Amino acid sequence: MKLTGNYTMKAPRAVVFDTLMSVDVLRSCLPGVEKFEHTGDGRYETRLRAGLAGVKGEFAGTITLRDPVPPVSYTLAMDGNFSGGFVSGVGSIRLEDLGAQTRVEYSGDAQVSGPLASVGQRLMAPAAKMVVGKFFRCMEAQIESRTNSASR
Amino acid sequence: MITETFEYHAPEDVQAAVAILAEHGPEAKVLAGGHSLVPLMRLRLATPSVIVDLNRIPQLRGITTENGSITIGAMTTHAAIEHSAELKAMLPVLPAAAALIGDPMVRNRGTIGGSLVHADPAGDWPAVALALDAQLQLVGSHGETTVRADDFFVDLLTSAVEPDEILTNITIPIPTGRVGVSYQKFAHPASGYAVTGVAAMVMLDDADACIESRIAITGAGATAVRATESEAMLRGTDLNGGSIDRAAESAVSGIDFLGDIYASEEYREQLVRVYTKRSLLAAFRAATSGHGAEAAKTI
Numbered sequence: 001m002k003l004t005g006n007y008t009m010k011a012p013r014a015v016v017f018d019t020l021m022s023v024d025v026l027r028s029c030l031p032g033v034e035k036f037e038h039t040g041d042g043r044y045e046t047r048l049r050a051g052l053a054g055v056k057g058e059f060a061g062t063i064t065l066r067d068p069v070p071p072v073s074y075t076l077a078m079d080g081n082f083s084g085g086f087v088s089g090v091g092s093i094r095l096e097d098l099g100a101q102t103r104v105e106y107s108g109d110a111q112v113s114g115p116l117a118s119v120g121q122r123l124m125a126p127a128a129k130m131v132v133g134k135f136f137r138c139m140e141a142q143i144e145s146r147t148n149s150a151s152r
Numbered sequence: 153m154i155t156e157t158f159e160y161h162a163p164e165d166v167q168a169a170v171a172i173l174a175e176h177g178p179e180a181k182v183l184a185g186g187h188s189l190v191p192l193m194r195l196r197l198a199t200p201s202v203i204v205d206l207n208r209i210p211q212l213r214g215i216t217t218e219n220g221s222i223t224i225g226a227m228t229t230h231a232a233i234e235h236s237a238e239l240k241a242m243l244p245v246l247p248a249a250a251a252l253i254g255d256p257m258v259r260n261r262g263t264i265g266g267s268l269v270h271a272d273p274a275g276d277w278p279a280v281a282l283a284l285d286a287q288l289q290l291v292g293s294h295g296e297t298t299v300r301a302d303d304f305f306v307d308l309l310t311s312a313v314e315p316d317e318i319l320t321n322i323t324i325p326i327p328t329g330r331v332g333v334s335y336q337k338f339a340h341p342a343s344g345y346a347v348t349g350v351a352a353m354v355m356l357d358d359a360d361a362c363i364e365s366r367i368a369i370t371g372a373g374a375t376a377v378r379a380t381e382s383e384a385m386l387r388g389t390d391l392n393g394g395s396i397d398r399a400a401e402s403a404v405s406g407i408d409f410l411g412d413i414y415a416s417e418e419y420r421e422q423l424v425r426v427y428t429k430r431s432l433l434a435a436f437r438a439a440t441s442g443h444g445a446e447a448a449k450t451i
């Protein structure tokens with residue numbers, strides 16, 4: 001499954017990059033976080049549980065943030081069990097400097113297996129896109145609330 | 153595979169159904185035709201512990217017309233709509249669109265309510281409901297509410313129906329005057345789902361100028377949406393001129409397109425242009441010929 005897209009945030013690039021790397025922000029913006037623990041080298045032991053239309057999506061495995069080039073790019077990898085099957089994916093994230101704004105461009109590919117992949121194939125990419133969209137909107141809200149409290 | 157075990161309830165009226173939902177919260181699921189829910193349960197992707205089957209509630213089925221509007225019970229099957237003589241006379245786009253859904257088995261079991269609540273991004277009814285300005289009646293433990301189709305489709309597979317609510321009726325105002333409605337879809341060859349489908353309603357004055365239009369697109373993005381910019385462009389224009397082309401062109405704006413192995417984002421974008429134009433032309437023809445509706449599918 002390929003997933004590409006972009007999201008423009010109302011914040012300068014360095015701020016967006018730091019936020020994307022922040023464990024606290026990741027923990028609060030990933031969907032249904034039950035566990036998100038740093039085990040070194042940008043690896044996080046992760047358990048996520050979220051639902052859509054009565055279907056429970058569960059991920060248990062590692063998320064790795066690697067090759068960071070602040071404030072321009074990094075790579076995100078995800079490996080583990082996914083709702084009775086497996087998922088293994090890698091994505092690259094690039095931050096485009098637009099002055100007061102930043103465009104986050106992502107492009108990834110994931111191998112997904114198991115029952116969800118077979119029946120849900122048609123809906124998997126849109127569901128992933130929805131999760132990514134929610135993640136970025138949550139991040140943007142976090143940046144906003146941080147800058148608001150800092151300027152007070 | 154066999155489903156997880158669940159408690160089965162088949163209440164005989166809406167209040168009883170709502171009471172069971174209120175008691176069990178999000179662990180309970182409503183069962184309508186089962187064509188979307190049961191496959192997920194058999195694969196144990198959905199594991200509701202309580203099933204509330206609505207099939208024994210007679211008030212949820214049937215089609216009635218009064219005060220210039222049509223009310224369709226949520227449990228009315230696609231096939232019942234397809235074959236309704238009343239609808240063929242009053243609002244023929246409904247039977248015509250119903251006939252384009254899946255195959256006879258899907259139409260015999262699947263319900264208009266299940267299809268709307270499930271909010272599949274490729275479902276046909278969401279587009280038709282938006283184009284016809286349908287009102288959706290919900291009953292929950294806190295009482296009754298009516299939601300306009302415009303506010304009903306929240307996100308991918310997410311409608312405005314809360315876990316403790318049931319969609320009971322769909323009410324559609326019967327358009328009067330020189331009105332034409334059309335639903336045109338490019339169907340997935342295996343399932344029949346809309347790769348892209350466009351529903352259009354046009355209301356004309358005596359000189360064929362467009363008084364009002366509604367255009368709704370399904371299959372293109374995460375939810376069915378209206379093309380309000382295109383609708384505004386058509387207002388007051390003579391639809392014999394080039395305005396339909398311009399409206400079809402702008403119908404793609406604002407959609408975050410889905411792409412998959414069957415149809416890429418760019419391909420879906422082009423489908424939206426082509427099917428918006430076809431649907432508007434068909435609605436225009438229907439309005440000028442007095443036939444009222446047209447629907448067609450391409451595979």
Ligand SMILES: Cc1cc2nc3c(=O)[nH]c(=O)nc-3n(C[C@H](O)[C@H](O)[C@H](O)COP(=O)(O)OP(=O)(O)OC[C@H]3O[C@@H](n4cnc5c(N)ncnc54)[C@H](O)[C@@H]3O)c2cc1C
Pocket residue numbers: 053054181182183184185186187188189190206226227252253254255258261262263264265266267269270272274275276277313317318319320343344345346
């Ligand atoms: C092979 C195949 C081809 C298909 N092709 C098409 C197609 O071409 N076009 C198209 O539009 N659809 C298509 N469908 C989907 C079909 O129309 C389904 O019937 C529909 O999506 C769901 O309706 P249902 O009555 O089966 O609902 P169910 O599967 O019983 O329920 C679906 C969901 O809605 C909830 N729900 C159902 N009714 C209510 C209610 N009254 N109040 C509250 N919640 C409710 C359920 O809890 C569940 O979450 C296809 C399905 C199959 C299997």
